Amino acid sequence: MLRTLNRVLLGLVGLVLLAVGGAVLAVGLGVSPPSWWLHEGPHDVLLSTAERTKWKDESWWWPTVIAVLAVLVLLALWWLTSVLRRRRLAEVLVDTGDGAGALLRGRALQSVLAADAGGLEGVSHAQVRLTGRRDAPETRVRIRLEPHVDPGTALRELADRALAHARDSAALKRLPADVRMKAAKHRAERVS
Known part of the structure; x- marks a missing residue:
């Protein structure tokens, strides 16, 4: 069960990363993106100055960002140890x-x-x-x-x-x- 879940999650993460990376590469090479896409052209930035500084003065912003990143790191470490752990033969x-x-x-x-x-x-x-x-x-x-x-x-x-x-x-x-x-x-x- 865990082996199947692991393969499905790795496949989904791989597909998402491949799709997003391929789309960003295509836009960077000059292909016109759809209207709903994050970037408008090859010279567009990922986060504008206004987007980056929007929540800067809020007191809850940085602790929330750090907490979410810490949880993601802990989940990734848990996943890695569960994959690398040698199991006993049932x-x-x-x-x-x-x-x-x-x-x-x-x-x-x-x-x-x-x-x-x-x-x-x-x-x-x-x-x-x-x-x-x-x-x-x-x-x-x-x-x-x-x-x-x-x-x-x-x-x-x-x-x-x-x-x-x-x-x-x-x-x-x-x-x-x-x-x-x-x-x-x-x-x-x-x-x-």
């Missing part, structure tokens, strides 16, 4: 073999994969996030290792046990993973 398409398929909740697969990864020897904490498309999911795994664990061994166990189990249970051909490891730190303890 569902995974599971091939059942009969051609129909089934949908598996993304959070269910995430929690099972996080529990499997967290249960590996030497892993103190695991966090999993599904991204990608529902027919080609990808995982982002963050694990915190105990200080005595070899990262290579932990990565092999994660790939051979937890990721393979998730891939097989969801009947996926492949399940690419971006794994980030962090070592747990020892706290200083007194020895008496």
Whole structure:
């Protein structure tokens, strides 16, 4: 829904900007504009001196202009962050073999994969996030290792046990993973 709304809004803004820019360019090149158009000819200005100074002495004018511009900037920033934000995968398409398929909740697969990864020897904490498309999911795994664990061994166990189990249970051909490891730190303890 948000993706469709985003595309429609971008298309409308693009069409409006293209139409206005093309019309201004045409008038600037000497094409005679219609009677209702903002400019009368190529030497006309966008805002005359009278239009620019009309509200100058009103006390409400500049705070209103600044408030409207601030709201527009905030809306543009909200729109930009909603476009750039990486979303979690809501569902995974599971091939059942009969051609129909089934949908598996993304959070269910995430929690099972996080529990499997967290249960590996030497892993103190695991966090999993599904991204990608529902027919080609990808995982982002963050694990915190105990200080005595070899990262290579932990990565092999994660790939051979937890990721393979998730891939097989969801009947996926492949399940690419971006794994980030962090070592747990020892706290200083007194020895008496």
